[in-house]
Amino acid sequence: MALNADELAEISRLARREPQPHGAAIEALRAVQRRRGWISDETLGEVAQVLGMTADELDSVATFYNLIFRRPVGRHVVLVCDSVSCWIMGCDELRGGLETRLGIAPGQTTPDGRFTLLPIVCLGACDHAPALMIDGDLHGDLDPAKLDRLLEDYR
């Protein structure tokens, strides 16, 4: 699906703020991903064009960052912290609980397209370890028993 007028205007606005248009690469990718969930090859090529970059150049940026998705993701993205404080406090059990309930491994999306499960580095919530984030909402002090209720909120 081609970029719509809204998206084009937003990318151009971001690019104009920079000394060189490619300075807006990350913000432009984020802006498009916010609307589309992920960055397809087609989208990538069009964003690159607006920013005066080749698709390969922009892809080298897109693939560098943890939270730019170059493959489709589910309606809700679950980021499970696996860094040290959460590891001490049981993030392996938490992730295991998620894998069992969702029937998927990290990096996968449920067949109904509802959840994508991904590992993430320290969420800065180590005082509430183990922690995870769903669609930008932080949840802490978790254990596998709390997962059913938590996931209910994300249909």
Place this chain on the structure above:
Amino acid sequence: MRERPLTRNIRPGRPPPDLAATLRVGGYQAARRALTRMDPAAVIAEVAASGLRGRGGAGFPTGRKWSLLPKAEDRRPRVLVVNADEMEPGTFKDRLLLEGDPHQIIEGALISAFAIGAGTATIFLRAEYTLAAQALAAAIAEAEAGGWLGRDILGSGFSLELRLHVSAGRYICGEETALLSSLEGRRAIPRAKPPYPAASGLWGDPTVVNNVETIANVPHIVANGAEWFRGLARGADGGTKIYGASGRVKRPGAWELPMGTTIREIVEDHAGGMRAGYRLRGLLPGGASTDFLLAEHLDVAMDFASVEKAGSRLGTGTMIILDDRTCPVAMVHNLERFFARESCGWCTPCRDGLPWVERILAAIEAGDGQPDDLALLAWHTQALGPGRTFCAHAPGAMEPLQSGLKHFRADFERHIAEGGCPWK
């Protein structure tokens, strides 16, 4: 009553003070003082005299950093960057300040930008800090509308455009030159130093990068003076520090305390001691990239010099506690997996060495360790050490490994001898 200037307006769980509430409690008065009654050199002198050292991990004296910028004859625009990337595992202090009192950061950025003559400032915020992003965006809009940002602030002739850049996630973005690459829309690859950002930073312009907590201290130094600031601390370094503790303590959290508070007070008085059934076996005093300390170090003061003397670094001041029922080998493995994954891949020792370290540790933990693995790990702590890699990422990764090998040697040896993890 203990003074805690940085967190006095922060009420966890409640929305941060808006501009009106901030002004009611004296917010922006330091900015008024600096912009209307001081010249930039006087602000820098006051910050230098206060002894403020960077709170981002390396502890560089802030006043000195600011005076490294080129002389006024250099006509290039100057840039301030507030480093709010905070992705160091075990660290959650900047989030408290960003979510709890965004106007304090804006006021700090305003005074700091004035001091260094920067017309633009950017807050570089990690992607996952969504609440902080909302709080900052709202506060910046209020400050613009209230005349605290924008053109000719308070009729002083000084103008500042403050931008919020939300990252797309990668630990290396926190390294100041990688951060600048990222702000230019590139992969976050560090840059060769020199030139330091002060000489050539964002888009080649003179740039100062400071941590969130560093910037938050600036208004208080301007408002109350260098001497007051020094008096807040117990030791040689001025000010308070936001310390934190996580792991199996009774009350994990973050607290603003006098700089130089001992590890014991933080762990026992503030974090409530260890949970029932657990003993403290060791700790990383300032995040994942600091050397392990042991129970015998509990009376070490958490200031730059004391922690260094004990064999580690103050780092971010947020400590991670290793308890006696957690396998130290597995903990080091977890840390090195993080560093291997987050290597930017630019230089070979780090890109290839860290995954190797990670696999050796995984093998030891799984019971497949070989007797010479420990020598191989020790070799890596040299080969990836300071001066051998393009940036401080890999040397940072080696700190918990080298100290882990030293302090928990018997645990490593047992894994290899018994062909498995004794904790499993």
